[in-house]
Amino acid sequence: xxxWQADAASRPPVLISxxxxxxxxxxxxxxxxxxxxxxxxxxxxVEFRGELQRxxxxxxxxxxxxxxxxxxxxxxxxxxxxxxxxxxxxxAALDRAFTTALALGATRVKMSLGGYREGTxxxxxxxWLRHDGIELVVENDQTxxxxxxxxxxxxxxxxxxxxxxxxxxxxxxxxxxxxxxxxDAAQVFGAGVGYVHCKGVQRTPAKWIAVxxxxxxxxxxxxxxxxxxxxxxxxxxxxxxxxxVQVTRxxxxxxxxxxxxx
Numbered sequence: 001x002x003x004w005q006a007d008a009a010s011r012p013p014v015l016i017s018x019x020x021x022x023x024x025x026x027x028x029x030x031x032x033x034x035x036x037x038x039x040x041x042x043x044x045x046v047e048f049r050g051e052l053q054r055x056x057x058x059x060x061x062x063x064x065x066x067x068x069x070x071x072x073x074x075x076x077x078x079x080x081x082x083x084x085x086x087x088x089x090x091x092a093a094l095d096r097a098f099t100t101a102l103a104l105g106a107t108r109v110k111m112s113l114g115g116y117r118e119g120t121x122x123x124x125x126x127x128w129l130r131h132d133g134i135e136l137v138v139e140n141d142q143t144x145x146x147x148x149x150x151x152x153x154x155x156x157x158x159x160x161x162x163x164x165x166x167x168x169x170x171x172x173x174x175x176x177x178x179x180x181x182x183x184d185a186a187q188v189f190g191a192g193v194g195y196v197h198c199k200g201v202q203r204t205p206a207k208w209i210a211v212x213x214x215x216x217x218x219x220x221x222x223x224x225x226x227x228x229x230x231x232x233x234x235x236x237x238x239x240x241x242x243x244x245v246q247v248t249r250x251x252x253x254x255x256x257x258x259x260x261x262x
Contacts, residue, residue, distance in 0.1 A: 011256040011257075012229075012230045012231060012232060012233050012255075012256065013044035013045060013073065013232040013233070014043055014044055014232070014233050014234070014235065014252045014255050014256055015038075015043060015044060015045040015046055015047055015073065015075065015232055015233070015234040015235070016034075016035075016038040016041075016043045016045075016046050016047070016234065016235050016239075016248065016252075017046075017047040017049065017075075017077070017197065017234045017235060017236040018031050018034045018035065018038070018046055018047060018048060018049055018052060019049055019052065019236060020235050020236060020237060020238060020239040021034050021037070021239055021244065022238065022240070023051075023052060026049075026052040027052065027054060030054060030056070030059065030062070031046075031048050031049070031052055031053070031059075031063055032059075032062045032063045032065075032066045034046075035048075035063065035066045035067060035070070035072060036066060036070070037244050037245055037248060038072070038248060039066075039070035039071075039072055040245045040248075041244075041245045041246075041248035041249040041252055042249055042252055042253075043072070043235075043248065043252050044072070044073060044232070045067075045072045045073030045074060045075065045232070046067065046072050046073075046074060046075070047074075047075040047076075047077050047110070047234055047236075048063055048074065048075070048076055048077065048104060048106070049077045049079070050076070050077060050078050050079045050080070050097075050100070051079040060100065060103045060104055061103075063104055064103065064104050064105045067104070067105060068105065073107065073232075074104055074105055074106040074107065074108075075106055075107075075108040075109075075110055075137075075195070075234070076097060076100055076101040076104055076106040076108070076109050076110070077110045077111075078093065078096070078097035078100075078109060078110065078111045080093035080096070080097065080111065080114065081093070081111060081112050081113060081114015081115060081116075081141075081146060082094065082111050082112070082113055082114050082116065082125070082138070083113060083114040083115040083116040083117070083120070084114065084115050085114070085115040086115065087115050087116075087117045087120060089124045089125055090114065091124070093111075093114075094111075094125075094128050097109045097111060098128065098131060098134055101134050102134065106134065107133060107134060107135060108134065108135050108136075108137055108195070109134055109135070109136050109137070110137050110138075110139055110169050110195070111136065111137075111138060111139070112138065112139050112140070112141040112143075112146045112147070113138060113141075113145070113146035113151060113152065113155060114145075114146055115145060115146075116145065116146060116151055116155060117151075118150065118151055118154040118155075119154070119158075122155075122158055122159055122162060123162075125159075126162065126164060129159075129164045129165075129166060135167065135194075136166055137166070137167045137168065137169045137194055137195050138152075138155070138156075138166055138167075138168055138169065139168070139169035139170075139171055139174075139197065140152055140168075140169075140170065140171050140174050140175065140178075140185070141171070141174060142174050142177035142178060143178070144178055147174050147175070147177065147178045148178045148179075148180055149180060149184075149185055149188055152168070152189065153188060153189075156168065156189070156192055160192075165192075167192065167193065167194025167195060168189050168192050168193045168194060168195075169193075169194070169195045169196070169197060170185070170186065170189060170190075170193040170195070170196050170197065170227060171196075171197035171199070171236070172186075172196065172197065172198060172199065172218070172220055172223045172224075173197070173198075173199035173200070173201045173208075173210055173218070173236070173237075174197075176201045176203075176208045176218065177208055182218065182223050183219065183222060183223060183226065186223050186226035186227055187226060190226050190227050190228065191228070193227050193228055193231060194228075194231050194232075195231060195232050195234065196224070196227055196231060196232070196233045196234065197234050197236045198213060198220065198224075198233050198234060198235055198236060198237070198255060199211075199213070199216075199235075199236045199237040200212055200213045200214070200215055200216025200217075200218065200220060200237055201216055201217060201218050202215065202216070202217050203217065210236070210237045210238060211237055211238070212237050212238065212239075212251060213237065213251070213254065213255070214254065221258055224258050233255050235248075235251055235252070235255065237251075239251065
């Protein structure tokens with residue numbers, strides 16, 4: 001059993017996607033500082049985000065050391081897509097993502113499909129799926145091309161037909177941005193989900209916004225119950241307040257407490 005899963009008698013691992021603390025905080029203090037907050041709050045791991053890196057020479061080394069000191073599992077989230085807008089596999093983006101993940105000690109790389117087109121050749125991706133020690137997971141993002149059911153269903157079905165397994169990162173909130181029903185999507189993809197991004201949503205007059213789960217207008221508990229029972233769950237909604245450790249701990253414990261069918 002991987003450290004991304006709990007056994008039947010225990011709670012699922014809960015990670016913090018470090019966007020939760022806001023870009024301003026991350027860019028000011030660095031993601032290593034945010035990882036310390038997550039650890040103090042009892043999180044099992046963190047997701048370091050490419051778009052929040054400050055580019056300092058020792059940044060990745062510091063992040064790796066903080067995760068090691070606190071026993072945190074690590075996901076590396078690349079802001080780049082697997083396929084370019086022109087529709088070709090972006091090997092350079094994959095190389096950047098896996099190189100950073102290795103330096104961080106991450107065991108998962110999270111990317112979106114990017115400019116994937118249904119029916120496109122997948123063979124060039126296969127060597128990356130056989131990387132020893134790092135697992136690629138693919139997320140539904142907030143775009144029509146990489147965050148709606150048809151292209152994702154096509155990709156996962158065709159990669160499975162080639163004898164490979166790519167777990168899905170199921171972002172329960174992003175479906176609202178693309179106009180899809182997360183409960184229906186959970187029914188379609190549930191069996192292949194290996195990691196869950198948890199965010200509540202509310203609709204403002206202009207757009208959807210991410211909110212804490214206990215403020216969500218969407219049935220997030222029902223979504224979780226349609227997904228595999230003990231895969232890791234990541235908080236990806238705003239964590240704000242005077243005492244960030246306490247705020248984080250509250251939401252970590254809330255997510256751990258949601259019962260799912262055995």
